[in-house]
Amino acid sequence: MAPRFFNTLTRSVEEFVPLDPAGRQVGLYCCGPTVYDFAHIGNWRTFVFADLVRRTLEFAGFTVRHVMNITDVEDKIIRRVRETGTPLREFTARYEAAFFEDMQTLHCLRPHVTPRATEHIADILALIEKLMQQGFAYRAADGSVYFSIEKYRAAGRSYGRLVRLNLEQLRPGERVRSDEYAKEAVADFALWKARAPEDGEVFWPSPWGEGRPGWHIEGSAMSMKWLGPSFDLHLGGEDLIFPHHEDEIAQSEGATGQPFVKYWLHGAHLLVEGAKMSKSLGNFFTLRDLLAKGFTGREVRYALMQAHYRETCNFTLEGLSGARTALGRIDECLDKLREAASAAASGTVASAGADEDFSAPYLARFGAALEDDLNISAAWAAVFDWVREANRRLAAGAVSAAGARAALAAWTKMDSVLGLGGREEPPPPPEIVALLEARQAARRAKDFARADALRAELKAKGWLVEDTPRGPKLKRA
Ligand code: AMP
DSSP: OOOEEEETTTTEEEEOOOSSTTSOEEEEEEOOOBOSSOOBHHHHHHHHHHHHHHHHHHHTTOEEEEEEOBBOSSHHHHHHHHHHTOOHHHHHHHHHHHHHHHHHHTTOOOOSBOOBGGGOHHHHHHHHHHHHHHTOEEEOTTSOEEEOHHHHHHTTOOSOSSSOOOGGGOOTTOEEOSSSOOGGGOOEEEEEEEOOGGGTTOOBOOTTOSEEEOHHHHHHHHHHHHHOSSEEEEEEEGGGIIIIIHHHHHHHHHHHSSOOEEEEEEEOOEEETTBOOOTTTTOOOBHHHHHHTTOOHHHHHHHHTSSOTTSOEEEOHHHHHHHHHHHHHHHHHHHHHHHHHHHHHTTOOOOTTOOTTTTHHHHHHHHHHHHBTOOHHHHHHHHHHHHHHHHHHHHTTOOOHHHHHHHHHHHHHHHHHHOOOSOOOOOOOHHHHHHHHHHHHHHHTTOHHHHHHHHHHHHHTTEEEEEETTEEEEEEO
16 A cells, blocks of 8 residues: 555645656655754654654655755844854754754654755855746845745746635735744745844855845755755645745745645644643753653653644653553563563474464554554554554463564564664663762862762662763663
8 A cells, every 4th residue: 555645735635656757766855953942842743753754655665865954044043143142053063963962862763864054055046046037036125035926926826835825915025034924924035135234244145145045945945956856745844834835835846847846744733731832831841851851762752653743742741651651561562572582492382373473464554554644543553452462472372483573573664663662761860960970070089088978879869880981870770
């Protein structure tokens, strides 16, 4: 069965047929992070969703080329660069590195290409130049270059493909300079923003004067550079449908005259404890905040994969504790299967009548569920029914060596999509890290009595200190 996805462009679930005539290669683009802060778990819901789409396609036998841009110049970044007085690259490098670290903690496969906007200025300028030549872009009096929706529509192109817009209200020549604007503010949007005093040192030369790219053109330039003018899948959170993705379609198709993207997939937002995340409500979490509370990346990944991607996901700390219990059930079952596989391999006679491959129907259910527009609840149901069945058979001694090996192989396939991996130790809580750091400071000061007292205190709290050539390491007692 071919995978099926809900395409925002057609507002329906469609069979996935790649553009590749051989039906194998798939181009997938997901809008990446704006590196002005640590990504929050809402952002991570979207990136885990993109990871799930990629892994599902690979599970189905496609070869995916996954591209995800790094937005390292836009309005919010410039504001923070100004506020912190840090050079642009130095400022964004910190959050970009943190992003890739978090990506690894959450077991997301690293995209094959992760282009930075600031390294694609030439491609962006070439694209704007094409739009100028087509007559869809114009330089305004302030030196900025805008996309003309009126000219685009007059050429028979359609603006408002992903969302229904009230274009009656469109006033020719009305402009928005800001990267993010409301649906009601539909107006010509900036492709190139003329250098303003508040931009500080963030500017590049261009045929239209010094300035910087608008956010929307960055996406068009980088996706087409790495995947070609037409590619299969474009993903992002639902907040990006308008204006970002609508503008990407207009810029790309306006410049190339070819269809830009075949399938647009959008993930719904994440709420925390039923509310929109906000610092003032105290429900704003980065991944790092959750690790500091003693959760693992694997548990957070599990929790982020509970709801269907088109449904709002309500993230709760209680749900995250539930993730630990659920993962424990899977881990225990895998331990027993490994035991059964090695016990039988070392000569134990398999029980008579054992089913060689009882896992196959569960694996088939799992694959079918995911290929049905990523029906994750049905996929989890297949996983836990399989765990129950394996436990029942193990308890009855009805799992042969071949059955245990086949079950473990089935799990490897399921986990190639789920990406949970093996058990993970939660990181030591900040209080424990602080005690270890205090012990290090005491040792450096040659206050060995205090260092020993701190080691004893750590032990009393359940942590052992091991001094290694690369520094001290904490182990649970
Ligand atoms: P940004 O770093 O702001 O460009 O956002 C990165 C990705 O996170 C985009 O695809 C957004 O749509 C997505 N996103 C932002 N907030 C949330 C949220 N609360 N839940 C899910 N996705 C989100």
